[in-house]
Every structure is written in C-alpha cells, then in structure tokens.
Amino acid sequence: MWNNTLQTLMVSTIMAVGVSLSACDNNKSSEVPTEEVSADKQTVSDTPKTPAPNADLDGATAQEGTPVKYDVASWGPKKVDPLRVDQLDDIKSTLGKVVSTDENSLDYASNPASKYRFMDTEAPYLDLIDSEKYLELGWYFANPTDSHKEKELSQSHAKKSYQLARQLMGDEGGKLVADMLSGQITKNKVIGGQKVELAKCEFYSCMMIVNKSASQSDQ
Structure with missing residues (x-):
C-alpha cells in the first residue's frame, strides 16, 4: 500500500512540475523585450525620405534661372x-x-x-x-x-x-x-x-x- 501510494504521489508531482515548466516556456515565447521593439520603431523612423525632384544631395532645391537671350x-x-x-x-x-x-x-x-x-x-x-x-x-x-x-x-x-x-x-x-x-x-x-x-x-x-x-x- 505504501509503495503504491508513494508511486502515485511521485507521478502526480512530476506531472505538476512538467505542466508548470510548459506554462513558463509559453509565456516567455509570447513576450518581446522592450528594447527590441524600440529598436524596430527607431529603424523605421530613421528611414530617409525620397528627395524632391529638383533636390541636390543635401536636400536643397536646385537653383534655376532664365537663359540669357541675345537679339x-x-x-x-x-x-x-x-x-x-x-x-x-x-x-x-x-x-x-x-x-x-x-x-x-x-x-x-x-x-x-x-x-x-x-x-x-x-x-x-x-x-x-x-x-x-x-x-x-x-x-x-x-x-x-x-x-x-x-x-x-x-x-x-x-x-x-x-x-x-x-x-x-x-x-x-x-x-x-x-x-x-x-x-x-x-x-x-x-x-x-x-x-x-x-x-x-x-x-x-x-x-x-x-x-x-x-x-x-x-x-
């Protein structure tokens, strides 16, 4: 009787520990570190915008003028x-x-x-x-x-x-x-x-x- 009871108690304990560990692993996999999220957001915000059609490499608008006419x-x-x-x-x-x-x-x-x-x-x-x-x-x-x-x-x-x-x-x-x-x-x-x-x-x-x-x- 004691042996059967002891075996039953040990099996129950092992199963309980396994369920607890599985739950912890599931919680960890669903969490994303705050630093990684911030890094992703920073990367998007730092993407350079497409320059205007008449912009130079510094983003300044190219100067235009009227050609000189000689009559x-x-x-x-x-x-x-x-x-x-x-x-x-x-x-x-x-x-x-x-x-x-x-x-x-x-x-x-x-x-x-x-x-x-x-x-x-x-x-x-x-x-x-x-x-x-x-x-x-x-x-x-x-x-x-x-x-x-x-x-x-x-x-x-x-x-x-x-x-x-x-x-x-x-x-x-x-x-x-x-x-x-x-x-x-x-x-x-x-x-x-x-x-x-x-x-x-x-x-x-x-x-x-x-x-x-x-x-x-x-x-």
Whole structure:
C-alpha cells in the first residue's frame, strides 16, 4: 500500500512540475523585450525620405534661372565704319570709355601688352588687350542664374563686341560673334581678312583673339 501510494504521489508531482515548466516556456515565447521593439520603431523612423525632384544631395532645391537671350538680329545689318586692327583709339571708342589701363599686362601668348578696362572692378568685365602681335577682346558671359543687371551688362558687352567685329571683319565678323554666343568655337580661321586664332564663349567668359601680324600681312 505504501509503495503504491508513494508511486502515485511521485507521478502526480512530476506531472505538476512538467505542466508548470510548459506554462513558463509559453509565456516567455509570447513576450518581446522592450528594447527590441524600440529598436524596430527607431529603424523605421530613421528611414530617409525620397528627395524632391529638383533636390541636390543635401536636400536643397536646385537653383534655376532664365537663359540669357541675345537679339543679334536687331543689332545689324546697319552700316558701320570699317576699322583696321592697328586703329586702337577708334577701337576703344567703339567699346566705350576706358576706366583703367594696365601697361604691364600680357597677351594671349604671354607677350607684353596693355590691358584696357571699360568697367569698374566689381562689374561684369569688358576688356581689350593690345600687343604687338594680338588684339584681344574679352567680356563677361552671363549665367542663367545671374542677376537681371548682370545679364543686361553681358548683353550690352556682346552688342558692342558684335559692332566691333563688324568694323574689323565686315558681316562675317558679326556672324562670328553670333556663333560665339550660340556656343560655337572658332580656331585659326581667316574671317573678313583677319586671322582669328580663337573665338568662343564658355565658363562665364567670351574671348575673341585676332592675330594682328597675320592679318596685316594678308592685306
């Protein structure tokens, strides 16, 4: 009797412990640590938002502007007085009033030259460089995002350069400047009797370089 009773008691005890352990395991599997939940929520909130269509890598909106228009058709073909490349005073008169002069400048090929500025230092530039070999004209080529005033001055510089080119090279000179403003580059070409070594507008700058010695020898 005692043996049967003892066996029955031991079996009952073992079953009770097993049920208790099973219940604990079930409770543990249904619980999620608070730290893990917080981590999951943090991961979602830190996901970067899709940037706007015109945004850069920093999320800033890209700056837009209006392209500068050059009404070349309205600048000609009225008659102009022809000029030679050695008529420096008349050439300067076409461009306006000289604001400053640098007698210790250099030309396209690093030869001694004189630089004549027709604008104040702070304003979009219009320069003429004259040396024994070269006559160089340079002016500020406005960007679409520049101010209205800067664009106006760039257009004015281009118009004066167009007129000077026509005086030096006839209608072919006017076409040369029109091509420059439209993005074309001219190198080592005789235009209207003048040897143009380089003529282009890019990176905020327009330049037209005439080889005086070659032009004079052709005339």
